[in-house]
Amino acid sequence: MRFTRRDMKMIEYLRDYEVVELKAMSEYLGVSVKTLKNQLKELSETLKEFGVDVQFVSSNQILVKGHEKFAEVMSVSIPRFEMEFERRFLLLLVLHDNFLTIQEIADELLVSKSYAEKHLAAIMKKYPEDIQAQRHYGIRYAASQNKRREVFVKILFPYLFGEDYIVALEQFDNLHFPLFHYFTKEQMFRTRGAIQALQRLEWFQLTDESLQQLFLYILFLTRHADSENTEKPVAVQEDFINTQEFDGLYEWIPGWCQEFRLPDSKEELRYMYTLLLSLRKQKIACQDQIMDKMRHPIKEILKGISERLSADFSEDEDLIEGLSSHIYTTILRGNHLDVETDEYMLKSMKRQYPFGFEMAAIAADYIADIYNLSMKENDLIYLAIHFQAAIERMKDAGEKTKIIIVCHFGAAAARIIRSKIERKLVGVEVTGMYSLQEFKQLKNPDCDYIVTTERILKADFPIIYISMALPEREMQKIKEGIKEIQVNHLLELNILEAIILPIEEKNMESAVKAMVQPLLEEDFVTEEYLQSVLEREEMSSTSLNHIALPHGNPAMVQNTRLVIGRMNHPILWDDSKVSCAFLFAVSSEMLKEKPMLFNTFYRTMADPEVEESIKKLQMEKNLPDEVFRQKLFQILR
Missing domain, CATH: 3.40.50 (Rossmann fold)
Structure with a gap:
């Protein structure tokens, strides 16, 4: 069975609630209640196999049991996620060196020629530098070998899972794309042997995620080595080769390439060296050298976090070590080896670890300034993991x-x-x-x-x-009765003293400007605060499902104040339709007194049931602001 994008969104929604109102869920998905019921009945049969029970208890409600099983459901469903035509088309192109006619593309992807023609124009317009069309010849992938390999890995990576990557690719072949038309079993086993050799390296140990990516890179290289294609990757910068921290690794690679019959030209050896240095690692033999090299930027990052969020991690050696190796690898990788962010994990991380994610955003600002490198959301997730680990150690x-x-x-x-x-x-x-x-x-x-x-x-x-x-x-599977973080008294006061505004604006930027304006008028924030809020949104949206939690730099806040924006009509905020926004301008002084205030606020608001209750409250017609305030206060209590 393949899971559609709709299936994935339904699974994500069901995971957050015990009692689900179908009307609210249908609005979230943008379908009618009747359509939703039909789709839920089909999906519920699959979920039942994992121990998740979806029961229709009324015409507008369902009861969801077995939430502890959703983690296993997600681990299985993501590799079964239905592959869109665009990705199948790109994968087909990167696996062919020559031109393909539209008819050949249609035949290989098992679609009609008219269907292929209908979609190809938009795809080619999206990738004008990478895809070449030539009359009488057809269509081909024209980007470099480096880009070709990156695209191959980026497309296949979400579908690789478990202990045996070959088994995962067999499932991919059965469900999505005839991959085994292009790769032999011998190439698969050769790749597995090469990976096993890399797992015995003395210089470092790669994470499971890195091993999965590396398996795909090497698999592509085995086919390239066995083909008549002599195209080489673009040369990497010389400073990669001169990296002293992994002395001897570059000299080890040629023997390894020869053993597993991988391309071994000078360009390919440099490419492989770059690849090994760029992937994430969990144990590094030269960790002390890397920590010395990264000590100054890490010190600046932690200083910035301390100044903005009043959280002092300057003595946390575990954090310093983790950040050193992660940021060092990120800098080496630069804008290469791009892996698509798991949007489901990203949303979950934002809900569960808001303070860690906020620290990651601050660190990303410093990295951009120091190294002129813009971090992707996937990198923010891993930075957030390191910071949240430090936060958990404090507690x-x-x-x-x-x-x-x-x-x-x-x-x-x-x-x-x-x-x-x-x-x-x-x-x-x-x-x-x-x-x-x-x-x-x-x-x-x-x-x-x-x-x-x-x-x-x-x-x-x-x-x-x-x-x-x-x-x-x-x-709950480990112990029942774990209670969510309680809203402290200070947070309750902020709700009761909040500025409540009707928002008539129709986009995110205008709504944020309207919410910051009363803070400026009362001198609660400086003139620069608005820009800091917008820059934070540009880095990673603060929208959830129905609400948004915008915020800016605490150093630009003179007096802590909450602004609640009530939208006259839901506005598109990133990919969510937001009916309420909560701009919490927290000052640095307040964070020094109550360092977990922002974290408590964000975690409370991000609770799916709280968010759903706020959406229902906002939908009540002609509700005065003071009544809204009191009801919101009761929801958060």
């Missing part, structure tokens, strides 16, 4: 019990999961944190059960599947 106060964590997002992510479990569960000891590859090598794990973000085919202990974000419903 860490639990006893220990026997659990091991298997996490394919890397060591920092595993630390977040560990800290959350130990903080919230009495009598817990995390006896080990492993990548999937490390876990497979364990002989006698010292644990009572396993908590994992990745599918494990066989284990002698009970397995609890979780997502990276580890929302509260997944914690």
